[in-house]
Amino acid sequence: MGIELGKCTVDAFPDGETFVKIEENVRGEDIYVVQSTSPPTNHHLMEMFIMMDALRRSSAQRITAVLPFYGYARQDRKDQPRVPITAKLVANLMVAAGTNRVLTMDLHAQQIQGFFDIPVDHLYAAPVMYDYLKQMDLPDLVVVSPDVGGIKMAHAYSQVLNAGLAIVAKRRKSATEIESMTVIGDIRGKTVLMVDDLTETAGTLTTAAKLLKKKGAKRIYACVSHALLNDLGVQRLRASVIDELITTDTVLRAPIEGVKVTTLSVAGLLGEAIKRIHNNSSVTSLFEFKGGRTS
DSSP: OOOOOOOEEEEEOTTSOEEEEEOSOOTTOEEEEEOOOOSSHHHHHHHHHHHHHHHHTTTOSEEEEEESSOTTTTOOSOOSTTOOOHHHHHHHHHHHHTOOEEEEESOSSGGGGGGOSSOEEEEOSHHHHHHHHHHHTOSSEEEEESSGGGHHHHHHHHHHTTOEEEEEEEEESSSSOEEEEEEESOOTTSEEEEEEEEESSOHHHHHHHHHHHHTTOSEEEEEEEEEOOOHHHHHHHHHSOOSEEEEESSSOOOOOTTSOEEEEOOHHHHHHHHHHHHTTOOSGGGGEETTEEOO
């Protein structure tokens, strides 16, 4: 954006408590706090809450939380008895800390926007992905959703890239184990692009890739907005038939050896959205393609 970062001190007391001090005058200013809630999630969230409180008590006019990745987004409903809805709890805590507005990217579920009673601007990493994929000019392309929940996202990609569409239907045994899968659509002899919003253990992606290869897919690419990738996920990717993983820098991640990972920057997109919010311009127009919208 061509502006300097605000000056602040973020430190820890000997017992691990976070200390924040804003080192410049913010009275009456429009403030944007950028914090991705990638692991360690709880630490990053507390750091953000404490900074929000410091800014609110320093008389900032408006505080916008910029979350390239919204942690706890997968806990957005009661799918078992006696479990929390933590995505809603985090929303409440953000407002309690002093957040006036939220700017985030590729939420796991669109309805999380409704957990807030303050304005939420929801960005998509898709425009950055499209630019890269168009340069690759992949032949005989079919976009595949690795599960039924991602059909809408896969359809949006297939429309913009003029590609076919297929779905891998899966039945889950647990959070890390998948029982059975089938492919709906024609992928034999084609270049396949799997699209998803989030991967951590890479179980869905690698199992789907294995099945797609078995069904005759020529080359397999995976496009994921938030690649959190723990040790198990990295191991699975190394052993998988995925030719390239295309992702973004929305989460902090150490370099991965032995896997072709392309990391695209969403900084320009976030910067443009921040400018537009500050100037009260339209943010929606960032996502208009062929007269429609990505979603």
